[in-house]
Amino acid sequence: MKAVTGMTESEKYESFMKRIEDGDKIEMDDWMPDEYRTVLIKLISMHGISEIMGALPEKEWVPKAPGLGRKLGIMAKVQDEMGHGQLLLRVTEDLMKPLGRNRADIMDDLFEERLKFHNVFHMRTHTWADAGLIGWLVDGAAIITQTNMLGASYGPYARALKRICAEEVFHAQHGESIIMALAEGCTEQREMLQDAIDRWWPSLLMFFGPESKDTTGSSKQDATIKYQIRTKTNEELRQSFLSKYVPRIHSLGLTIPDDTLRFDQETKIWEYRQPDWKKFKQIIGNEGPKSQDRLNLRRAAYKNNAWVREALEA
Amino acid sequence: MEKTESGKFEGLTETDQAYLADLLKQLADDDYLLSFRSSEWLGLAPHIEEDVASASISQDMMGHAAMYYGLLGDIYGRDADDLAHFRGPADRRNSILTEKRNGEGEYLDVPKYDWAYHVVRNLYYNMHKKVKLVALKQSSSTPLRDVAAKAAMELYYHELHWRTWFIQLMNSSDDAKARMAAALEKVNGECADLFHLGKYSEDITRKGYIAPASEMKDSFRKEMEKVFDQTDSVFSFPDDQKENGRLGRHTEDLEHALELMSEVYGSVPYAKW
Ligand SMILES: [Fe+2]
Numbered sequence: 001m002k003a004v005t006g007m008t009e010s011e012k013y014e015s016f017m018k019r020i021e022d023g024d025k026i027e028m029d030d031w032m033p034d035e036y037r038t039v040l041i042k043l044i045s046m047h048g049i050s051e052i053m054g055a056l057p058e059k060e061w062v063p064k065a066p067g068l069g070r071k072l073g074i075m076a077k078v079q080d081e082m083g084h085g086q087l088l089l090r091v092t093e094d095l096m097k098p099l100g101r102n103r104a105d106i107m108d109d110l111f112e113e114r115l116k117f118h119n120v121f122h123m124r125t126h127t128w129a130d131a132g133l134i135g136w137l138v139d140g141a142a143i144i145t146q147t148n149m150l151g152a153s154y155g156p157y158a159r160a161l162k163r164i165c166a167e168e169v170f171h172a173q174h175g176e177s178i179i180m181a182l183a184e185g186c187t188e189q190r191e192m193l194q195d196a197i198d199r200w201w202p203s204l205l206m207f208f209g210p211e212s213k214d215t216t217g218s219s220k221q222d223a224t225i226k227y228q229i230r231t232k233t234n235e236e237l238r239q240s241f242l243s244k245y246v247p248r249i250h251s252l253g254l255t256i257p258d259d260t261l262r263f264d265q266e267t268k269i270w271e272y273r274q275p276d277w278k279k280f281k282q283i284i285g286n287e288g289p290k291s292q293d294r295l296n297l298r299r300a301a302y303k304n305n306a307w308v309r310e311a312l313e314a
Numbered sequence: 315m316e317k318t319e320s321g322k323f324e325g326l327t328e329t330d331q332a333y334l335a336d337l338l339k340q341l342a343d344d345d346y347l348l349s350f351r352s353s354e355w356l357g358l359a360p361h362i363e364e365d366v367a368s369a370s371i372s373q374d375m376m377g378h379a380a381m382y383y384g385l386l387g388d389i390y391g392r393d394a395d396d397l398a399h400f401r402g403p404a405d406r407r408n409s410i411l412t413e414k415r416n417g418e419g420e421y422l423d424v425p426k427y428d429w430a431y432h433v434v435r436n437l438y439y440n441m442h443k444k445v446k447l448v449a450l451k452q453s454s455s456t457p458l459r460d461v462a463a464k465a466a467m468e469l470y471y472h473e474l475h476w477r478t479w480f481i482q483l484m485n486s487s488d489d490a491k492a493r494m495a496a497a498l499e500k501v502n503g504e505c506a507d508l509f510h511l512g513k514y515s516e517d518i519t520r521k522g523y524i525a526p527a528s529e530m531k532d533s534f535r536k537e538m539e540k541v542f543d544q545t546d547s548v549f550s551f552p553d554d555q556k557e558n559g560r561l562g563r564h565t566e567d568l569e570h571a572l573e574l575m576s577e578v579y580g581s582v583p584y585a586k587w
């Protein structure tokens with residue numbers, strides 16, 4: 001911890017910003033501007049709760065996974081995601097402690113819909129191909145956004161991300177293996193896979209968030225870049241995703257439901273049809289196809305198990 | 315069912331194969347079904363830490379089932395996945411305790427699962443499994459001994475996990491005690507066939523594949539009494555019950571479970587997944 005006593009607020013702020021610029025890591029007991037703490041709490045609690053809510057769509061496929069190996073694979077993945085949630089909520093809890101808030105408040109924020117989770121986890125899963133696609137492309141997208149924050153100025157988050165990213169690589173491989181089996185399979189399997197891509201494509205584009213706050217009215221990317229929590233913008237991340245996955249999708253003989261999609265050789269930029277950002281706002285506002293069902297599942301489980309938590313405290 | 319010469323079980327007569335296969339079905343189907351029931355709890359456990367821990371346990375159980383199905387596949391010359399997914403209720407040899415629903419409701423809707431039942435069922439099952447694995451480590455069949463040794467290493471933590479939960483809840487609030495008492499009563503009505511060794515029980519023990527049921531039951535009773543000593547309750551174990559899973563006589567809950575578990579695998583029978 002750096003000595004900050006005897007400094008004025010603005011001196012503290014300047015020394016804090018200098019530390020960040022020097023690549024120093026901020027730790028949980030260090031002095032930090034309120035805005036920094038607020039931005040971190042918002043970002044990390046949303047990340048953590050998304051891991052936990054994200055376990056639900058895949059959980060739906062755990063019993064149905066075709067084959068013992070597939071059952072084991074998806075069980076391991078869901079367990080990892082819950083583990084990521086746990087790790088991130090602990091980082092959030094430490095940040096919240098000075099504000100007198102704890103885990104129960106995080107859960108309450110989720111249930112009262114003050115805390116949002118990622119757009120992809122509001123969607124319905126229809127077939128086994130969706131379970132594969134989530135691993136391959138949603139985890140693939142998550143790897144891109146999370147590696148972008150590996151150098152985050154907040155030490156505890158950067159360290160958690162390092163562990164999480166290592167596991168996400170296995171998730172993407174798990175997803176890819178399911179996808180490959182379907183792509184190399186019979187007609188029914190290939191159709192199932194194409195259908196999944198057609199349905200998930202807009203959600204995958206939305207995953208990275210709007211290009212700027214002009215699109216949806218708010219975006220936390222400016223503050224996170226200012227405080228060196230992340231480096232690239234939403235659009236830059238989406239471009240990386242397209243560069244990485246469009247060729248792979250095509251190489252499996254699959255199509256992408258966007259006839260305007262093209263790579264401009266001169267500007268080196270992918271052109272694509274914008275997803276419906278109005279819909280995006282609705283989805284993350286818990287008005288997506290499965291938002292309320294999944295929230296209710298969580299709410300009901302929490303209530304149903306209240307006696308256990310009380311018994312543990314007795 | 316095609317029959318092929320299997321490496322691991324070379325030199326077995328046809329009747330020996332039938333005895334071993336029946337025992338392997340009991341072991342495999344037990345873990346397969348209870349792993350499924352536990353995985354229905356995924357994301358719904360009392361807290362996130364427990365979700366992570368019990369997810370790991372159900373994964374291990376599915377791993378054990380896969381090892382047993384692998385051996386069964388060696389005997390029959392069949393694919394382990396087919397044996398796990400394509401056998402109907404009448405051919406299943408799991409105990410009733412492992413197939414029963416977690417409580418009211420479907421896992422995809424808003425289920426009302428009972429954590430007390432989950433804890434008690436898992437303690438009984440895992441303690442029974444512990445005793446069985448000790449016996450299997452002395453089996454006259456080498457492949458069974460090898461698999462039991464592997465499973466026992468992981469089971470140590472499973473049994474400890476559920477025993478800890480059990481003792482904690484049995485000694486906590488009045489509400490918890492009442493719920494645990496109700497769960498104990500329910501489990502008592504479903505666990506009588508745990509140690510039953512099926513239609514070939516005499517041959518199975520005569521061949522030395524596993525210890526006699528009465529011996530294992532005694533060890534189980536001793537272990538459970540030690541656990542119950544740390545609570546205000548007294549251990550009891552039923553002699554009999556209506557259904558007997560070891561003889562292929564099951565409840566409706568099993569059929570439903572099997573349908574779910576084979577839904578995708580069986581949807582395109584010739585497909586590779
Ligand atoms: Fe994750």
Ligand SMILES: [Fe+2]
Pocket residue numbers: 081139142167168171
């Ligand atoms: Fe993941």
